[in-house]
Amino acid sequence: MNIVPVASGDIDAQRWIRWLDGEVFTDAEGPLSGAGPVTFHGSHWFIGWDGDKPVCYAGWRPHFDSTELHFRQPLGFLYRGGVLECARGHGYQKELIRVREEGMRAQGIATSITYTDPLSIGSMKNLMACGYEPYLADKTTALYSMDAVYRFVHWRKDL
């Protein structure tokens, strides 16, 4: 599997991201359900190719939590991603986590964060294997509301 970054002007790659997203998520109103470039909010996307077949994808973007605002130092937020069912079990999500961390480091970002659904055992195992630890978010560190604190497990790693 070969992971390739998506260039902001690459319309074909952006279509593949939307197709992959539709295959792995069932939320019709997800963040990628609209039109236009997928690189909104400064997000960076990657596609994992098995030969000429796209099998996984993921994105990250800078995130400012309210404790960081005064120095404008963004955190890196592992935004969204997935692996096609037929390609699971090969460690692809871990590879996608690492490539996004490299992108964060290249931009001088010192901390990576994300959240998971508490039912997403695969994601949680992969995050732990990559060195992430769960944290109890509060109103300054929640991604993005207190509602998320109750619904999702929050994760953090110093890069």
Ligand SMILES: CC(C)(COP(=O)(O)OP(=O)(O)OC[C@H]1O[C@@H](n2cnc3c(N)ncnc32)[C@H](O)[C@@H]1OP(=O)(O)O)[C@@H](O)C(=O)NCCC(=O)NCCS
């Ligand atoms: C989450 C996801 C990306 C993981 O795909 P993957 O990289 O192939 O990971 P795996 O399926 O190998 O799962 C990782 C580990 O969790 C384990 N696991 C997965 N589902 C499990 C379950 N229901 N119960 C127990 N263990 C489970 C796997 O056995 C594996 O264990 P190992 O590391 O000891 O081998 C993929 O399942 C997916 O795309 N899901 C839908 C979208 C999603 O949830 N995206 C992530 C949030 S944005």
